[in-house]
Amino acid sequence: MPPLIEAHGLTKKFRQAVKEPGLAGALKHFFVRQYRDKLAVDHIDLAIEPGESVAYLGPNGAGKSTTIKMLTGILVPSSGSLIVNGLVPYEKRQRNARNIGVVFGQRTQLWWDIPVVESFNLARDMYEIPADRYKKNLGEFTEMLGLAEFMNVPAAKISLGQRMRADLCMALLHDPRILYLDEPTIGLDIAVKDSIRKFVRARVEEYGTTVMLTTHDLGDIEDICRRIVIIDNGKIIHDGDLATLKDTYARDRVIHFQLARPAESMAAICQKLPACEVASDGLRLSVRFDRFEHAAGEIAGAVMPLVEVIDFRIDEPEVEDLIRRVYLGQLSLAPGDEPELRSAKPAVVAEA
Amino acid sequence: MSGLRKYVSFARTSLEITFVYRAGFVLNMIGTIFYVVAMFYLWQTVFLGNPGSLGGFTWPEMKAYILVSFLLSSLLTWYDEWVMSQDIREGYVAVDLARPFDFQASRFARAMGPIIFEATSAVGVAAVVALVFGGAALPADPGRAALFVVSCALATIIKFGLVYCVSMTAFWTTSIEGIMVGRSAIQNIFSGALIPLVFFPDWLQSVAAVLPFQAMISTPALVYLGKLDAQSTAVAIGVQVVWAVGLLFLGRLAFRQAVKVVTIHGG
Structure with missing residues (x-):
């Protein structure tokens, strides 16, 4: 069986505006735009098998989020090949989206002004989740993540920890094969972190969901991931299992x-x-x-x-x-x- | 079509949000009513000095023109443009793109959701204002009324198409406010929202004729009043269809291009 996620020479180049400092620089930029290319992701090879849980690590600006955005079909690679679950994500963005769940720690997918449960109902229609499965999943997730107390509160009025739990629920209602978590526990207290990690681990163990996680929190990795991929300056500098890495480097x-x-x-x-x-x-x-x-x-x-x-x-x-x-x-x-x-x-x- | 359901859901959710912001909606409505009343007094004064007709408009026709303009301006407010460009600027488009729906179709559904509510309120207000000011011209027959509804629907699609294209600029520039204000100003002049286009000098009328804005207010208003003969009506509505399709297509093109080149923040 081929890997669930397979990338060869995957590259993303961004064009960055170059501005000289000060008013003169701003004025100059207004008339003559100068740019330089930045390699955010630089020829990476990656193969992830079904059911794997992978921590994707690296310093800020290393290329983590850019990689995730290419895997989810949001960004079009500059070069290289990429297949996720048999599809090229950016070509079949919508079909790819059905197979995946995404949680961006910094950006909610809940609708700000309406009760949390309405966002879930929208997800039901969006992913065309059959009624019985929706009911079963929502009931289960509500229980496991403790969502009941704020289910009818608008997303604008809930805490960060509540928001993140609701986001995680929304990302998994359609039983995706792959779950991308982009800094899912950023800014959360220990109790919430713990419930999120337990929940994700249960998905991996019981449903064989493939998880790819970016984080700055070692606890997330230890609780969820078996394998660690480290990227820096757009290049993968380490790819191996967590135990070996920890025994050697930590x-x-x-x-x-x-x-x-x-x-x-x-x-x-x-x-x-x-x-x-x-x-x-x-x-x-x-x-x-x-x-x-x-x-x-x-x-x-x-x-x-x-x-x-x-x-x-x-x-x-x-x-x-x-x-x-x-x-x-x-x-x-x-x-x-x-x-x-x-x-x-x-x-x-x-x-x- | 099973794929339609999610867009209906988008529209419904969007309508719900309009109710959340009911105070804003009511205040916006009150502001527009003041504007309409001011227009009425202005034109009343003009017609007092020129009894009969002016530029081919009688006073009851002019009242109808102002109310049609008010009705169409009440649909698809600046809110949609603002929310869309903010979502683009703050990178929330990434969240949308990771989910299984068409971006433009979802935004269209979200814009259309509140329209039933906006239209009902605006028609109600227009009826009251017309009554207070001694009535306004009505469409001559049901056929014309039906054509007017079709023309309004097309005008709304064109407005969405334009708003969508303008919002796309948020991918490239961070000063979307300026572009929004500019669009609104140009639209007010060339759509015929402020004064009917027949009052323009010839050269300005020619300019207006080749722009999409006249299809947004002037065309439905002229159809309503029966100012166009059968052939001209067909042509005018045909032009609306071309603009509607053209702008929707242009918006898709811009979006695809934007996604290809844009830098969504984060590494």
């Missing part, structure tokens, strides 16, 4: 201790933890460790007899950090290289 944890008194002897601590980076700043002490070599408890056990600890917390690496490391190639996938490369990392300085 194995460091930092444990921060809040001390009652400044540590008397740093040397003693360093001696007990030779494979870790220890940094201190007055009443703060932080230890960076490899979670495959030490358990957090071991570190705490080693530090606590030497200093008086009031409080401590553990930091997981952030997505941006992960991407940066992949990008910089500070760590190699070959485990043998590790000790040498570890020392190349910047020393940890506890936040002030």
Whole structure:
């Protein structure tokens, strides 16, 4: 069976206006327009199988949204080939749209002025969802996403978290094969993030829905995705499974201790933890460790007899950090290289 | 046609929104009524100085002309143009494009939804104003009334076609307001909304004749009043059909082109 989504040499070029600064520049631009090409997506190859859940990551402006917009048929590629579910999205935009659900975190598809349920009813007619299936799905989603309390409230009057849940419901009412999520949890609190992630995961597990997700939140990826594709400057710089990526690039944890008194002897601590980076700043002490070599408890056990600890917390690496490391190639996938490369990392300085 | 249902749904939803903004609708209506009344007094004064007819219009005919102009101006207000261009500018078109419907058809349905309501209110207001001012000319026979309805329908499609084309410029420029004001000003002059085109000097009449605007108000008004003979009526309505089809087609072309080249924000 061919992949559900298949791209070869997919490229999107944008024309950017070049303006010189100041009034003179604006005036000049009014008469003589100058442009330069920007490669937003630069010859990417991508193959996604049915039922896969893929995190599509990259810094702002890396080309994530542009790729998603090409996959959904919104943007026409400048060159390269693209097939989604047997269709060329931009040629058969409407037919492609029937197979997909899209949630743009920054843009709602709900109608602003009318009750949320009316937007759902519009989706029913738009996707020609049979009445019984619509009723079943709406009932199920209302229950799972807790939509009942604001179902009859206009979208303009609901909170961001409610809006996002309603948007997700609307994107899935027609049981699409593919779900595109463009920063679905941006600006949401933990509880809402959690309910959204659970819901999406259930779709993947129970219905085999294929999910492609862009996000800046590592939690989204861990809860939903098995595979990670990283794009930067329009090029794919990493494509592999999440576990391997995390074990290789995100194995460091930092444990921060809040001390009652400044540590008397740093040397003693360093001696007990030779494979870790220890940094201190007055009443703060932080230890960076490899979670495959030490358990957090071991570190705490080693530090606590030497200093008086009031409080401590553990930091997981952030997505941006992960991407940066992949990008910089500070760590190699070959485990043998590790000790040498570890020392190349910047020393940890506890936040002030 | 099963595909029609979603567009009916669009129209219904759009009508519902008109009711949400009922205060705005009522205020807009009141504003237009003041304008119509002012026009009435203005022309009444003109006709007092020229009893009989002026440019081929009698006073009852002129009253009818003003009311027809008012009726057609009440359909498809600036709101549609504004919402459409805002949606384009803020990138909401991306949301629309990821869903299974035709963009132009959906916007057409959304514009048409409130029309029944707009037309009913406008006809009601026109009837009251006509009564207060001692009656206005009515179509001579049912056949002409029917032709008038057809001509109004075509005029509305042309207006949509034009508004749609103007909104498309939002893909290329961020100063859509200026273009909207410009369209409205040109339209007021060349459609015959302010004064019947027969009062224009010949050269200006020739200019008006080749523009789409006269098909939006002047043609339906002249059909209503029976100012055109059978052949001229057929030609005038034919011209309306050409403009309607032409502008809808131009709008589709502009949209397709826009989607091809436009930069929708975000990376």
